[in-house]
Amino acid sequence: MINIKFIRENLDKVQAAFRSRGIAENLLDEVISLDERRRAIIVELEEGQHLRKTTSSEIGRLKKEGKDITELSQQMRQVGGKIKELEKELKETEDSLNQKLLFLPNLPHQSVPYGKTGEDNPVVKTWGEPTKFSYEPKSHFELGENLGILDFEASAKITGTRFALYKGPGAKLERALINFMLDLHTKEHGYQEVLPPFMVNSASMTGTGQLPKFKEDLFKCEGTDYYLVPTAEVPVTNIHREEILRGEDLPIYYTAYTPCFRAEAGAYGKDTKGLIRQHQFNKVELVKFTKPEDSDAELEKLLNDAEEVLKKLEIPYRVVVLCTGDLGFASAKTYDIEAWMPASGGYREISSCSNFEDFQARRAMIRFKRTSDSKPEFVHTLNGSGLAIGRTVVAILENYQLPDGKVAIPKALQSYMDGIETICPLKPI
RNA sequence: GGAGAGAUGCUGGAGUGGCUGAACAGGUACGCCUGGAAAGCGUAUGACGGGGAAACUCGUCCGAGGGUUCGAAUCCCUCUCUCUCCGCCA
Numbered sequence: 001m002i003n004i005k006f007i008r009e010n011l012d013k014v015q016a017a018f019r020s021r022g023i024a025e026n027l028l029d030e031v032i033s034l035d036e037r038r039r040a041i042i043v044e045l046e047e048g049q050h051l052r053k054t055t056s057s058e059i060g061r062l063k064k065e066g067k068d069i070t071e072l073s074q075q076m077r078q079v080g081g082k083i084k085e086l087e088k089e090l091k092e093t094e095d096s097l098n099q100k101l102l103f104l105p106n107l108p109h110q111s112v113p114y115g116k117t118g119e120d121n122p123v124v125k126t127w128g129e130p131t132k133f134s135y136e137p138k139s140h141f142e143l144g145e146n147l148g149i150l151d152f153e154a155s156a157k158i159t160g161t162r163f164a165l166y167k168g169p170g171a172k173l174e175r176a177l178i179n180f181m182l183d184l185h186t187k188e189h190g191y192q193e194v195l196p197p198f199m200v201n202s203a204s205m206t207g208t209g210q211l212p213k214f215k216e217d218l219f220k221c222e223g224t225d226y227y228l229v230p231t232a233e234v235p236v237t238n239i240h241r242e243e244i245l246r247g248e249d250l251p252i253y254y255t256a257y258t259p260c261f262r263a264e265a266g267a268y269g270k271d272t273k274g275l276i277r278q279h280q281f282n283k284v285e286l287v288k289f290t291k292p293e294d295s296d297a298e299l300e301k302l303l304n305d306a307e308e309v310l311k312k313l314e315i316p317y318r319v320v321v322l323c324t325g326d327l328g329f330a331s332a333k334t335y336d337i338e339a340w341m342p343a344s345g346g347y348r349e350i351s352s353c354s355n356f357e358d359f360q361a362r363r364a365m366i367r368f369k370r371t372s373d374s375k376p377e378f379v380h381t382l383n384g385s386g387l388a389i390g391r392t393v394v395a396i397l398e399n400y401q402l403p404d405g406k407v408a409i410p411k412a413l414q415s416y417m418d419g420i421e422t423i424c425p426l427k428p429i
Numbered sequence: 430g431g432a433g434a435g436a437u438g439c440u441g442g443a444g445u446g447g448c449u450g451a452a453c454a455g456g457u458a459c460g461c462c463u464g465g466a467a468a469g470c471g472u473a474u475g476a477c478g479g480g481g482a483a484a485c486u487c488g489u490c491c492g493a494g495g496g497u498u499c500g501a502a503u504c505c506c507u508c509u510c511u512c513u514c515c516g517c518c519a
Contacts, residue, residue: 042479046488053488056500060447069499076499244439244476372439372457373474 001101001363004035017107020114020324027104034097041093045086052079102206103213106359108324109296109333115323121336122323127307128316130340131399138405139343140397141274144170146405148426150275161272162264162279164390168426169417173396173409174282176416177389178257181284181309185386189305191255191286196235198258199226204238207364209330209356216265219279228261232285233383237360240289244376245368251290251298255386258283275390276348282389288382289366292358295380299355303335306351306386312412315395316340318347332357337387339395350391353384 007014007028015025055076059069113122131137144150149170155163166174185191202225205211210218210230219228229235236256245252260283271277286305290298303319310317322334331354338347358378361367367376400408407423414421 039479042488046479049488052500057447059499063447063499073499080499373459376476 001359002104002107003358003362004031004097004101007031008035014107018105020108021105021327022116022325023105027100031097031100031104034093034100038090038093038097041086041090045083045090048079048083048086052076052083055079099212102363105327105329106332106356108327109355109357112327112333113321113323114325116325118322118326120323121320121326124319124321124335126316126318127311128314128340130316131342133342133401135403137342137398138401139274140394142343143397143401143405143407144274146425147407147423148428149173149423152274160279162277164275164278164280169420169423170393170426172417173393173413173423174389176413177392178282178284180312180413180416181386181389182255182257184309184312185255185284185286185305189253189308191253191305194236194239194254194256196229196232196239196256196258198229198235200229200235200238201225202227204234204241204364207241208234208237208360209363210234213329217263219261219263229258230262231260231283231383231385232256232258233287236285236287237366237381237383238364240366240379241364243366245289245366245379246372247291247368247370247374250368250379251288251294254287256285256287258285275394278390281391284386284389286353286384286386289368289379290382291368291370292377292380295355295357295382298380299333299335299353299382302382302384303337303353306337306353306384309387309392310337310339310350310395313392313396313410314412315392315399315410317350328352328354330354330356330359332359335384337385339391340399341395342398342401348391348394350395351385351387354382356381356383 002014011028011032015028018027019025055072059072059076062069062072113120115121138146141150141152145152147170149167151165151167155165158165182193186193199221202211205218205227210227218230221227235258236254239254240252259280261280262278264277264279267277275281286302288298288302307317307319317337317339320336320338322328322331322336327334334352334354336349337351337353339350340346341348357380360381361378366379366381368379369376396410396413397407400410402408402422406425409417409421409423
C-alpha cells in the first residue's frame with residue numbers, strides 16, 4: 001500500500017510511476033477526492049467530539065451541584081446524533097478509500113529500467129555456459145517418465161491436470177533439494193529456518209498483497225477464511241504482522257520450505273506438459289525484514305544467496321532485472337534468476353527476488369523502533385525463491401541427462417541422495 | 430462437537446457509568462547518590478489520525494463490531510481469539 005500522504009504530496013511522481021507500469025492514470029482521481037472528503041469529515045467530527053467531551057463533564061459537575069441539566073442534555077443529544085452520522089460517513093469514506101488504496105501497485109525503485117513487457121528486461125549477469133549436447137537433449141518429462149520417476153498419468157487421475165506424482169529417486173531428489181537448500185541458507189547464509197502453516201487467513205493474504213486484487217490466483221478452502229499459500233512469502237512475512245520490532249533485531253532473515261498452491265487462472269494452454277507450471281509445487285523461500293536504508297543492499301545479498309544454489313548445483317543461469325512494465329504488483333524492484341533449460345533451448349525463471357520496501361509493511365503494519373524511545377517506522381520486506389524446487393528438478397534432469405537416458409546427480413547433492421551418482425530407471429510396479 | 434473461564438499499556442494486574450489514557454507493581458530510559466557498580470531516591474515511558482514549518486495542539490483507541498446514555502474500559506447484543514474439562518482424533 002502506498003502512503004496516502006505521499007500520494008497527496010507527490011501526485012505528479014506517483015502518476016508518472018503508474019504510467020511507467022502501464023496503468024491508467026485516472027485511478028488516482030478518486031483516491032484524491034476521497035482523501036479530501038475524509039479530512040473534511042474529520043475536522044467537523046472532531047469539533048463535535050470536543051464539544052461533547054467538554055459539555056458532558058460540565059453536565060456531570062452541574063448534576064452533582066443539583067442544578068438543572070435538561071436543556072444541556074437535550075442539546076448534547078443532538079450533538080451525539082450528529083457525531084454518529086459523521087462517524088458513519090467517515091467510516092464509509094475511509095473504507096472506500098482503503099479499498100481503492102489496496103488496489104494501487106507499488107512505486108518502482110528509481111533504478112528499475114523502463115520497459116513494457118518481459119522482453120524489455122535487461123540481463124544483468126550470466127553464469128556458466130549453456131550445456132552442450134552431441135544429440136537433441138530430451139525434455140525433463142520425457143526423461144522422468146522413461147526413468148519411471150515422474151508419473152503424470154497417475155497424478156491426473158488422483159487429482160487432475162497440473163499435478164505431479166514423483167516416485168522413487170524422483171521423490172528423493174525433490175526432498176534432497178529441499179534439505180540441501182535449507183542447509184545452505186541456514187548454515188552459510190545466516191537465515192533462521194521456519195516451518196509455517198500452509199493455509200493462511202485473508203488478513204495475511206491482504207498483508208502481503210495477494211488480496212484483494214489477485215483472488216482468482218488463489219485456492220480458497222470452502223466454508224472457511226483460509227487460503228492455501230501460493231508462496232511461503234505470505235505466512236513468513238506475516239509472522240510479524242501488527243508488530244513493532246526492535247531496531248537492534250534487524251535485519252531478520254528467515255528461510256522456509258512450503259508447498260505452493262496456485263490456481264494459474266489465465267495460464268490455460270501454457271506449459272501444459274511437465275513440472276514447469278503446477279497447481280502445487282515445492283519451494284524454499286528467503287524472507288527478510290530490514291531497516292529502510294538497508295533494503296537496497298539486502299536485495300543484492302538475497303539475490304547472491306539464491307544464485308549460490310545454482311552455482312553449487314552447477315546449473316548455468318542468468319539474472320534479469322524486471323522492467324517497469326513487468327514488475328509485480330507489490331514489488332519496488334525484482335531480479336529474476338533464469339536457469340538454462342536445454343530441451344526448450346532457453347533460460348527459464350527459477351527464482352524471483354524482490355524488494356517490497358514498505359509496501360507490505362504498511363499493509364501488514366510491520367514496524368520497528370530504532371531505539372526504545374523513537375517513533376515506530378515501517379520496516380522494509382524482501383523475499384526471494386531460494387529456489388523453486390520443481391523447476392530445479394527440471395534443470396537437473398535436462399542439464400545432467402546422459403546419452404543413455406539416465407541422469408547424473410550434481411556433486412553437491414550426492415550426499416543428500418545416499419551417495420548415488422546417477423538416477424537409473426525405476427523398476428515399474 | 431458439548432460445558433465453563435477469560436481478553437485492559439512493554440509485562441503482571443486494578444478498575445461496574447463522569448474527576449481513568451487508565452491505580453499499583455515490574456520492566457526500560459534518564460538523573461541524583463558512588464571511586465565505580467548494586468541497592469536506594471527522583472523523573473519519564475503507548476499507538477493511530479487531523480491541524481501546524483515547528484514548538485505544540487485536537488481527537489480516537491481498554492480483543493473486534495454494533496446498541497443504550499448528555500456521557501461507556503465499566504451496562505446490553507453479536508463475533509473472533511485464548512485457556513480448562515469432556516468427546517473425537519494424527
